[in-house]
Amino acid sequence: MDIQYDLLPKSERLQQQFEQKEPLGFGGLVSDHMFLMDHSNGEWHSPRIVPYGPFEVVDTANHVNRVNVMPNMATLHYSQTIFEGVKAFQHPDGELYTFRLDENVNRLNHSAREMCMAEIPEEVQLEGINALLDVERLWMPQQDNASIYIRPFMFGTGGFLGVKPSSDYVFCTFLSPSGAYFPDGFSPIKLMLTDKHKRVAPKSVGTAKTGGNYAASLKAAERAKEFGAKQVLYMDATDRFIEETGAMNVYMVTRDGEIIIPQFTDTILESITSRSFLELGDRLGHPVLQEQVSALDFVTDIALGEITETGGLGTAATVAPVGSFIMDLGERKRTRVREMVVGDGQVGSVSTEMYALLTGIQTGEVEDTKDWMQKVERRG
Template identity: 35%
Template sequence: MELTIERATKLQTKPNWSDLTFGTTFTDHMFVMDYEVGKGWYDARIMPYQDLPLSPAAVVLHYGQTVFEGLKAYKDDAEEIFLFRPDENMKRMNDSCERLCMPTFDGQFVIEAMKQLIEIEQDWVPEVDGMALYIRPVMYATEAHLGVSPSKQYRFIILLSPVGSYYAEGINPVKIAVESQFVRAVKGGTGAAKTAGNYAAALKAQEVAEKEGYSQVLWLDGREQKYIEEVGAMNVFFKIDGKIVTPELNGSILPGITRKSVLQLLRHWEMDVEERRLSIDELLEAAKNGTLEEAFGTGTAAVISPIGELFYKGEKTVINNNEIGPVAKKIYDTITGIQSGDVEDPFGWRVQVI
C-alpha cells in the first residue's frame, strides 16, 4: 500500500513547552487509513490535522468498537529522534483488535508511516528533559449500522501531541485510592485490551478519588475485590521484604510495555522478581510490619510514578515516608536514559526515526 502525503498550507505557532498540559496540544499533521471488509486497508495518507466526518449511526458510537495505543518519540542531544519499542505497541494493538472483532493491520507498515509523520513534525518533539512527543494510534468502527454485529468499515488514525509530565507531581510520589466499590474489568472480559470502554468504566471511581485528593485508583479484581490488579493509567510494582512483586497477567490486566521493560531490567540486574497474585490484605500487612519498602506504577505516560500513600476503607498507609525509593529511581533513570540516549541500550529497544 502506498502512503500519500498532503502538507498543511498553514502551520501553527509552536507552544511554549513549559505551558504544556498532557494531551491538549496537537501537531499540524496526522496519519489516516481506512478499511472495508472485502477490500482490506486502503488510502493510507498523511494529511493536515482536522476533524473527520462520522455518521451518527457509526458502530463505534453505539457498540464501542475502538482500540488505541500510546507511545512516545524522544529527541537526544544530537537532535536525532527515537521511538521506544514501537513493535510492542503494534503487537498489543493487534491483540486488542482481535478481542474487539476488528481487523488487524501490518504493524511494520504503520511504524514506517509513523516515522514519516514524525519526520514531518520533527520540530514538535520537545528538546526538554522529561518531555516528549506523545503518539496516539487509534482505530474505530465507522459503518453506519444499528445492528449488534462487528462493523464492516474502520478508520485508523495517528495523532501527535507534545507533552510534559502526566502527573502534576512529576517523579514525586502520588497518592492512590484503593477501589472497593466499583469494578473495571473481570477475567474473560476486555481488561487485557486497550479499548475505550475499560477507561469509561473507570471514570466514576476516578472522579470520586480525585475529590478526596487522590491522583488515581488502584483496582482490585472484579470477582472477589481482594487481589490487586492495576492503577487506572499504570501497572503496579511493590518491593516487599527485598522482593519486587507485581500482579500476574490474568486476562483482566493490561499487558503494559513499560511493565514488560521493567521486568526485563530487574531480571537483567538479577533482582528477585515475582509475578503473582497479591492481595490487598497481604500488602497492608507488609506495610504494618515494615516489610513494604517501595511501591510504584509503570506506564508510557508517566514511565515510573512512585506511590507514596494508599487509601483503603478509610485508612491511610504511607509508603517509604512518601519518598521515591531507590529501585524506582534506578528504573526511572535507566528507562528515561535509554529513551534519551544518555544510557546504553543493551536490549535494542530504541528505534531511530531520523
C-alpha cells in the same frame, strides 16, 4: 506503502523547533498533521498524512465512500474502538527514536482481535507512524523529561443498528508534544485502593486497550479525586488480589529489595513498561518477579514495613512512585476511609533507580542493549 502527503502550506505549519515557555503538561497540545488510513471491502487503503482536524469516514454498508460522522455509526453505539500510547524521544545526536513501537503495534492488533476488528499489518502501522513523526519532528519539545506522545487509534465506521462488528474502520495517529504525565513530575502520588468498583469483568476484554474499559473506570476515578488521589488501584472480582489502576500497572518493592509486579491475568492490560522491567532485572541489581499479590498481604505488609515502596508503571507516566493510599474498603461510609503511608511517603531508592534506568535508555543517555529504541529515518 505509498503514502499520500497533503500537508499544510509551509506558512501555516511549524517552521522552527517547537518551544513552550509555560509548563508543557501532558496531552494538551497536538502537532499540525495526522496519519489516516481506511479499511473497507476487506482491505486497508488510502494511507495519507493530512492536517490535524475533523475527517470523513468510509461507510460501504450504505454505499457511501466519504461521509461525515453519521448518527448510526457503529462506534457511537457499540464502542468498537481501540487505541495505543507510545513515545518518541530526542537523543544526543539530535534524531528522534521511538521506544518499543513494535510492541505497541502488536498490542493494537491483539486489541483488534479481542474487539472483532480488522488487524493492521505491522509494517503498515510502523511505516505510517514513522512517516508522520518525520513530518512533525520539529514538534519535539526541548525541555527535560519531554517527549512526543504518539496516539494511534482505530474505530468502526459502518452505519447500522444491531449488535455486530463493523466491516469498515478508520485508523488514525496523531502526536502530542508532552511533558510529565503528573503535574509534579517524578514525585509521590496518592492512589485509592477500593473494593467498591472493578475495572473490567473476568473473561471479557480486560487485556484489550479499548475505550469502554477506560470509560468504566471514570466513576471510581471521580470518587478518588474527592480524597486527593490521582487514580484508583483495583482488586480482582473476588477482592482477593491486587490488579492495576485505571491507567497503569503497579509494582511494589519489598524490604529485601525485590520488585514485584502482579501476575498478568485476563483482567489486567499487559503493560509494555512492566514487561520492560521484567527484562531489565539484571541491570537493576534487584530481582523483578511476577506473582499474584494478596490484597490482605499487600495492606498488611505496607503497615508492617515489609513493602517499602510502591508505584505505577505505564507509557504515559513511566514510573510513578506512590507515597500513600486512600483505603476505600469495607462499609461505604466515608468515615471508614483512611490514608496509609508507604514507607516514609517519599520516593524510594529503588523507584529512583527504575526511573533513571528506563528514562536513560529512552533518552539515549544509558546504553540500549536490547535495541528497544528505533530511529525515525529522515525521508527527505
